Amino acid sequence: MESESIWTRDFMMVVLMNLFTFVYFYASLTILPVYTLQELGGTESEAGLLISAFMLSAILARPFSGALIDRFGKKQMALISVILFALSSFLYIVIQDIYPLIGLRFFQGVWFSIITTVTSAIAADLIPVKRRGEGLGYFAMSMNLAVVIGPFIALSLLNDIEFPTLFALFSGIVTIGILCTIFIRVPHKNDQTAAVVKLSFSNMFEKGALRISVVGLFVAFCYSSVISFISVYAKSLGLIETSSYFFLVYAMTMILTRPFIGKLFDKIGPGIVIYPAIVIFSIGLCLLAMTNTGPMLLISGAVIGAGYGSITPCLQTLAIQASPFNRSGYATATYFAFMDTGIAVGSFVFGLIVGDIGFANIYLFTGMFALINLFLYTWSRKPINCEKSNSISITES
Incomplete structure (x- = not known):
C-alpha cells in the first residue's frame, strides 16, 4: 500500500536540492549587477544583459526540457544538470571580463532550466496522489525561502568580503545539491527512459x-x-x-x-x-x-x-x-x-x-x-x- 507520508527522505532531498539551486539563483541576481558596475566597470545595460542572457537560455531550453527528461530519465538528467550547473558556478571566480561572463550566464541558464523542470517532476512523483496539491505547495516553499536566504546572505556580506570569496561561497552551496541529488531515489516506474520524442508545439x-x-x-x-x-x-x-x-x-x-x-x-x-x-x-x-x-x-x-x-x-x-x-x-x-x-x-x-x-x-x-x-x-x-x-x-x- 502506498505510504501517505509527504516528508519522506527522498522528498526532503529534492526539496533541499531545489532550495540550494534557488539560493544560488537569487544570490547571483542580487550581486552580479553590483559586481558588473563596481568591479568590471560595466554599465547598467551590461548588468541587465547578464540577467537576460541567463533567462534567455533558460527560455530556449525549457520547451525541450520535458523531451530530454523523457528520453534520458529524471534521475540521470537531474544529476547531469546539477553537476554542470555547480561546476560552471566556480568559473565566476576566475572570469573577470563582461563578455565571457555573459557566455557563462547563457550556459548556466540551460542547466537551470532543466534542473527546475526535473525537480518539479520528481517531487510530483514522490508525493502521494491524494496529497499532491499539499505536497507541491510545500515544495514551492523552498523557492520562497531561497528568495530570503540568497539575497540576505549576499547583501549582508557584500561590503565585508571580496567578490571571488562570495562567488566561492555560493558555488559551495549549490554544490551541496549534487549530494542531495545522488541520494534521491526516483520511483522506477516513473523514471523509465523513453524513445526519442518528436518535437512539436504540443510537446513543448x-x-x-x-x-x-x-x-x-x-x-x-x-x-x-x-x-x-x-x-x-x-x-x-x-x-x-x-x-x-x-x-x-x-x-x-x-x-x-x-x-x-x-x-x-x-x-x-x-x-x-x-x-x-x-x-x-x-x-x-x-x-x-x-x-x-x-x-x-x-x-x-x-x-x-x-x-x-x-x-x-x-x-x-x-x-x-x-x-x-x-x-x-x-x-x-x-x-x-x-x-x-x-x-x-x-x-x-x-x-x-x-x-x-x-x-x-x-x-x-x-x-x-x-x-x-x-x-x-x-x-x-x-x-x-x-x-x-x-x-x-x-x-x-
Whole structure:
C-alpha cells in the first residue's frame, strides 16, 4: 500500500536540492549587477544583459526540457544538470571580463532550466496522489525561502568580503545539491527512459495554459525591475545594508499571506485574489519609486511581497486548471517559460534605459504598467473551448 507520508527522505532531498539551486539563483541576481558596475566597470545595460542572457537560455531550453527528461530519465538528467550547473558556478571566480561572463550566464541558464523542470517532476512523483496539491505547495516553499536566504546572505556580506570569496561561497552551496541529488531515489516506474520524442508545439507547450501565461509574462516583466536592480538602487540611495532585509520582509509577507490567499481562491474564486493583488503589486512598485529611507524600502518590500506573492501561485494554478490532467507538467513548463521571458525582457529593456531615466522612474513606470494586468487577466478568463481541465488547490501552496 502506498505510504501517505509527504516528508519522506527522498522528498526532503529534492526539496533541499531545489532550495540550494534557488539560493544560488537569487544570490547571483542580487550581486552580479553590483559586481558588473563596481568591479568590471560595466554599465547598467551590461548588468541587465547578464540577467537576460541567463533567462534567455533558460527560455530556449525549457520547451525541450520535458523531451530530454523523457528520453534520458529524471534521475540521470537531474544529476547531469546539477553537476554542470555547480561546476560552471566556480568559473565566476576566475572570469573577470563582461563578455565571457555573459557566455557563462547563457550556459548556466540551460542547466537551470532543466534542473527546475526535473525537480518539479520528481517531487510530483514522490508525493502521494491524494496529497499532491499539499505536497507541491510545500515544495514551492523552498523557492520562497531561497528568495530570503540568497539575497540576505549576499547583501549582508557584500561590503565585508571580496567578490571571488562570495562567488566561492555560493558555488559551495549549490554544490551541496549534487549530494542531495545522488541520494534521491526516483520511483522506477516513473523514471523509465523513453524513445526519442518528436518535437512539436504540443510537446513543448500546453495550449490551454497560454492565455494565463501571457498574464504571468507581463507580471514578471514588471517584477524584473525589482529582482535585477534592487541592490544597485539601494546602493545609490545609501541603503545597501537595509536592502539585505528587503527580501526578508518581502518573503515573510508572502509566506504569511499564502494560506489566507489560498482559502479565498478555493472558496470564492481566483478573481477575489488576483484583482486586488495586481493593485497591491502596483502600489508596492510605486512606493519603491518614492523610497528614500530604510523604513520606506522595507515597507515597499512588504507590499510587493503581498501583491506579487499572491499573483504568481494563483496564475500557476489557473494554468494547470486550464489544461488536461495529464498535461499538467507541460502547463507548468509553459507558464514558467512565459515568466522567464518576462524577466529576461524586462531586465534587458530596463538595463538599457535606466542610465537615462533613473531607477525611481523605472519603478514608477512598472508600477503604472502593472495595472495592464487587470485587463489581461479579464481577457484570459474569457471562455474558450478546451479539454477537460485539471482542478488543483493552492490552499496549502
